[in-house]
Amino acid sequence: MGRPPPSCDKVVIKKGPWTPEEDIVLVSYIQEHGPGNWFAVPTNTGLLRCSKSCRLRWTNYLKPGIKRGNFTPHEEGMIIHLQALFGNKWAAIASYLPQRTDNDIKNYWNTHLKKKLKKIQAQSPPLTPHVAYDSTKPRNHSDLKITENSSVYASSSQNISSLLQEWNNTSTTCDLDRNIRNIGKIPTEFSDDYSTLLQYYRPQQQQFDCSILSKDRSFIEEKSSCDSSQKGSDQSSGPITDQEKIDDNPAPLSFLDEWLLDASASQVEDMEIPQMF
DNA sequence: AAGGTTGTCAACCGCCCTGAC
DNA sequence: CGTCAGGGCGGTTGACAACCT
16 A cells, blocks of 8 residues: 655756756746745756755755855754653644744754754763853854855755846745644653753853844734634634643643743844744 | 874755645 | 655665875
């Protein structure tokens, strides 16, 4: 009863990094037709890419509004908390960081935060929070190369994205709600990893710029109202209302939920109003 | 300077979900 | 109700760059 092979396997498919020419073709097509119906994209554009590859290229790199480069301490903190809250539901986490893609967040978690966690766990006795997490120090992130004279073509997608900034207002898709709906069941037990990492991030909450959360909340509420016009009023207070799905496991959520949703904001540092498609 | 190792991240793979028929 | 097919997601891979010896 196996599924038929995806359409990607039906024709000769090009793999590997995208070229500027391919990007331009894809962007031009989406400008004209809008995102969606990815199955038709290779056919209509002549791109020798499968539909999934086209979608991925668009959502991860070409879509306007995507933020590249270093993760801010605030974004980092949000990822930590949201990862503890949702587990590896990167799409759900990404919905709280609209300028970041799930792929970016996933990569950042795997390459930076996991490492940081191990470092923290290796300390005995535990470090004080300001040692474990010093937001005043510059971050050494390889994304820096993207803004420099990188030979990696992917970085030039920024330029393509910038060309589309005017176009992005035309889209009305409520990605957030879709992602929230995709949030799965919260893991029953939190690993020691999460607990340990949170232990060090949590005291930072006072300093943590919660404005992001506040902004996100307003954003979420906005999206929620957007959604309510589509499917009713079953979600009244942002994404966490989806806990109806996870009522059988509410305990680990309470603190994080409160923190995520009730954090008040007073300052905005480097987070812009999310722009969604 | 050269070779080896490690880190990063774009892209792919495979599974699951959902809607159409 | 079952099948098919598109879309979405998380995990993994591999190419490349940076760093180390």
